[in-house]
Amino acid sequence: MKRIAVIGAGTMGNGIAHVFAQAGFEVKLIDISETALEKGLATISKNMDRQIKKGILTAKDKKACLANIHGFTDLRAGLPGVDLAIEAATESLAVKTNIFRDMDAHAPKKTILATNTSSISITRIAAATSRPDKVIGMHFMNPVPVMKLVEVIRGYSTSDAVTNKIMRLATKLGKVPVEVHDYPGFVANRILMPMINEAIITLHEGVAGVEEIDTVMKLGMAHPMGPLQLADFIGLDVCLAILNVLYEGLGNPKYAPCPLLVNMVTAGKLGRKTGEGFYLYTPGSKELKVSPTFF
DSSP states (O other), X not given: OOEEEEEOOSHHHHHHHHHHHHTTOEEEEEOSOHHHHHHHHHHHHHHHXXXXXXXXXXXXXXXXXXXXXXXXXXXXXXXXXXXXXXXXOXXXXXXXXXXXXXXXXXXXXXXXXXXXXXXXXXXXHHTTSSOGGGEEEEEEOSSTTTOOEXXXXXXXXOOHHHHHHHHHHHHHTXXXXXXXXXXXXXXXXXXXXXXXXXHHHHHHTTSSOHHHHHHIIIIIHOOSSOHHHHHHHHOHHHHHHHHHHHHHHHOOGGGOOOHHHHHHHHTTOOBGGGTBSXXXXXXXXXXXXXXXXXX
């Protein structure tokens, strides 16, 4: 594999493009929005500057990495000749299946189609294509340039050959791939999201405040970030979408999203990306303040 397409230039997509470019792959970063594409490329450049400050990259390395990335706003123009296409769009089955239909129609028949979904069935996504044996999940963790884990999820029809190729590929990126089976939430979010949901329920029921809950988990359980701050970092809309996948897919009431989470998403308080969730976020400031809603 030498040529990679990444569909979606948002947080996950630009991070995936970054690590592939840094590993020497030719990357086609595709987004229908020119603004999103420019923002994604600017984020990659900024993150590489951080790596330079830490001694991970040199200025020369950065120049070579950025030269490996080519931006496209037309999916059909970006897919010819690629060996692997990775979708990194919104966590929505409808959005992903539409993208996969287009990828299937315009990518070479040999191309492996991967999704960065964190919870949605690989088998259902693969059913939208004519090559379900070549469809697989590659769930990178955020921030992609930093986090080592990649969940490699094989759908019902994913071939052994494709799975083995993707496992080897993730290793070449300096990641640690873990093969898992295609069930709601896979492993990471099957375990993480109920914990986050329980933290929100604990807040909702008035057992403790935002900072108190996060402090207990950081100091008592040695978590680097409390569950409420982590939910803000992930995006409360994303947390809700994953919990709904778990609840609907497994039919167990223990996965039902907390009403407080539902209300916050409905109100547009999605966490760091909107400036407010359980905490307030001011551009350029690292100070963490609890949202006035929870005082």
